[in-house]
Amino acid sequence: MPNNMLDGAQVIVDYLIRQKVPYAFGLCGHGNIQFIDALFERQSDIKTISTHHESVCGFMADVYYRVSGQPVATFTSCGPGSVNLPISLATAYLDAVPFLAVTGNVPTSQFGRGAFQELHRHHQADFPSSVRTLCKRVYQPTRGEQVPMMVRQAWKTMVTGRPGPVVLDVPYDVFEEAAAEETPRPEEWSANISSRCGADPDGVVKAVDMLLAAERPVILVGQGLKYSQATGELKALAEKLQIPVAHSMCGIGGIDTTHPLSLGLVSRAGALQANSATRQADVLLALGVSFDDRTSSSWIQGYSFTIPPTKLIHVDIDPEEIGRNYPVALGLMADVRTFLRQLLAEIDRRKALDDKAAARRKWLAQIDGWRKEWDAYIAPGFKDDSTPIHPQRAAFEIDKALPEDAIMVSDIGVHHNWLLQYCKPKRPDSQVGCMGFGAMGFGVAGVLGAKFAAPDRPCVSVSGDGAFFMHANVLGTAVEYNLPVVWVVWNNYAYGSIRGLQRGYLGGRELATDFKNPHTGQPYNPDFAAMARAAGVEGVSVERPGDLNDALKMAIAANKPFLIDANIGGDLNPGGAGVWELPGTGISKPVIGGRFVP
Numbered sequence: 001m002p003n004n005m006l007d008g009a010q011v012i013v014d015y016l017i018r019q020k021v022p023y024a025f026g027l028c029g030h031g032n033i034q035f036i037d038a039l040f041e042r043q044s045d046i047k048t049i050s051t052h053h054e055s056v057c058g059f060m061a062d063v064y065y066r067v068s069g070q071p072v073a074t075f076t077s078c079g080p081g082s083v084n085l086p087i088s089l090a091t092a093y094l095d096a097v098p099f100l101a102v103t104g105n106v107p108t109s110q111f112g113r114g115a116f117q118e119l120h121r122h123h124q125a126d127f128p129s130s131v132r133t134l135c136k137r138v139y140q141p142t143r144g145e146q147v148p149m150m151v152r153q154a155w156k157t158m159v160t161g162r163p164g165p166v167v168l169d170v171p172y173d174v175f176e177e178a179a180a181e182e183t184p185r186p187e188e189w190s191a192n193i194s195s196r197c198g199a200d201p202d203g204v205v206k207a208v209d210m211l212l213a214a215e216r217p218v219i220l221v222g223q224g225l226k227y228s229q230a231t232g233e234l235k236a237l238a239e240k241l242q243i244p245v246a247h248s249m250c251g252i253g254g255i256d257t258t259h260p261l262s263l264g265l266v267s268r269a270g271a272l273q274a275n276s277a278t279r280q281a282d283v284l285l286a287l288g289v290s291f292d293d294r295t296s297s298s299w300i301q302g303y304s305f306t307i308p309p310t311k312l313i314h315v316d317i318d319p320e321e322i323g324r325n326y327p328v329a330l331g332l333m334a335d336v337r338t339f340l341r342q343l344l345a346e347i348d349r350r351k352a353l354d355d356k357a358a359a360r361r362k363w364l365a366q367i368d369g370w371r372k373e374w375d376a377y378i379a380p381g382f383k384d385d386s387t388p389i390h391p392q393r394a395a396f397e398i399d400k401a402l403p404e405d406a407i408m409v410s411d412i413g414v415h416h417n418w419l420l421q422y423c424k425p426k427r428p429d430s431q432v433g434c435m436g437f438g439a440m441g442f443g444v445a446g447v448l449g450a451k452f453a454a455p456d457r458p459c460v461s462v463s464g465d466g467a468f469f470m471h472a473n474v475l476g477t478a479v480e481y482n483l484p485v486v487w488v489v490w491n492n493y494a495y496g497s498i499r500g501l502q503r504g505y506l507g508g509r510e511l512a513t514d515f516k517n518p519h520t521g522q523p524y525n526p527d528f529a530a531m532a533r534a535a536g537v538e539g540v541s542v543e544r545p546g547d548l549n550d551a552l553k554m555a556i557a558a559n560k561p562f563l564i565d566a567n568i569g570g571d572l573n574p575g576g577a578g579v580w581e582l583p584g585t586g587i588s589k590p591v592i593g594g595r596f597v598p
Helices: 008-018 034-041 056-069 087-092 127-134 144-159 170-177 201-213 224-229 233-243 271-279 336-348 355-358 360-380 391-401 414-422 441-452 465-468 474-480 496-505 528-534 547-559
Strands: 023-025 047-050 073-076 101-106 138-141 166-171 179-182 215-223 245-247 262-265 284-285 312-314 329-332 407-410 459-464 486-489 539-543 562-568
Touching: 008 034, 008 144, 008 166, 008 179, 008 329, 023 056, 023 465, 034 047, 034 170, 034 465, 047 459, 047 474, 056 073, 056 087, 056 486, 073 179, 073 360, 087 496, 101 144, 101 170, 138 144, 144 166, 144 179, 166 170, 170 547, 179 215, 201 312, 201 329, 201 336, 215 271, 224 233, 233 284, 233 336, 233 355, 245 271, 262 271, 262 414, 271 360, 284 336, 312 336, 336 474, 360 391, 391 414, 391 441, 391 486, 391 547, 407 414, 407 441, 414 496, 441 459, 441 465, 441 474, 441 486, 459 465, 459 547, 465 486, 486 547, 528 539, 528 562, 539 547
Parallel strands: 023 047, 023 073, 073 101, 101 166, 138 166, 215 245, 215 284, 245 262, 284 312, 312 329, 407 459, 459 486, 486 562, 539 562
Antiparallel strands: none
């Protein structure tokens, strides 16, 4: 290779540096050692973080973006190395999170020969086929000269429109081949592309007309609002027109949950005031919301929504989301922040706005009645002193112990339903969770990415015992990189959410969900605190609610890797004002309120 030429690996690494990528998270293998060598050359410009499982590096990249807004890269080897990554690719894809996955493959000279770790039975070097449904696109250069074009195209695809992960699958020899004298310049190819499209101006006028004419308007926010960084504009709109704001599971933190206009969570386990308001609204403004089955009470009318007769204004950057699950009175493809700025500008041109806001008093008073009813219903759980710890009390104590600037990364499991309902984040990144693909391990591993993104903020993972046991290798990574993260293991000795379904839908018949000692029949789990200590992480076990609060404060103050094994009751699932259906098995019942029939 001529001295003035960069090889494929060097081009990729240099391009990442030009895009201001601070970290590459990954795991070594024979298929990517040349790429790792290129990272070695540029250690002062981009830091390489080695994990102990490929899905972990993907979850780290995912949460890094959710906290910082900066996409990063992952690196994995051919064969099983990269096939371990798709679970985190799918998680990011369904939640619209971008990261660049650089995957190694066998040399092009060995394509189709069944080389070690080649997927070749249907097509040579066929790893791309295994991930096409799990990312926005796969690029596979087969010559060095293709790398510059494909790396810049991959980045553009990743960050424009609805964001999402992209795979750059590189054969080993292409990492080594001469690729270019100079890396593409992002400022010429992607840095100046804006996806903050505005809505149709006539649609903006119509939206304002509908909101001003409404007697019972509600705003519903999803993760699109948070990714668009539109929380300030949302607050301004809500206060200007005195419209209450509900959030989906993905939209939590889109408005300070202690704000007087905040309704809380809409879902099958949603708060009474939230579900009642959204199902009785005459106009619903949905901002970056996908209307999944949990948010929408399995799309059964009258529990989360009643669309129609509720008139839906649906705004989203992705037109496929508009009209997917509900008919729209007005659908607008737009970036949420741009749309809200258009909306506020149009409202400022209108007159008699004070009269319109005053007309909301009757509606807000009705909502306040539902809020008081809900608060009275849930009040006992906050004072329950039982052992194992009552899950509502556990969520309350965790929330109370967290500083305002803390980042809590929730895993998937029954615990995340309790956290969503009973924690009160004030910031859009205070509580992070994955809601689309719902992969266990997201929070266990993702908290490492959060800490890299926000080294000066406390970062706490709350995960179920099942998820933590799957990904306990993170303990080693935290020690190796001196990451002062805290894991709270919500230990209920079961795959609790699924056991709850067995009990609720299958007449109590349980199988493959409990963890038990085969000799005594008693609940069994490893001693997670001892496991942590064996890895060099401080570990404590707690049995009582007050001890959980104290332990979490102590763990954060210790400023070192820390694990809290919390014995939390597993016999309760959070109830709410909505329902959920497993078709053919049954429909759950709301624990408060009933079905609204207009």
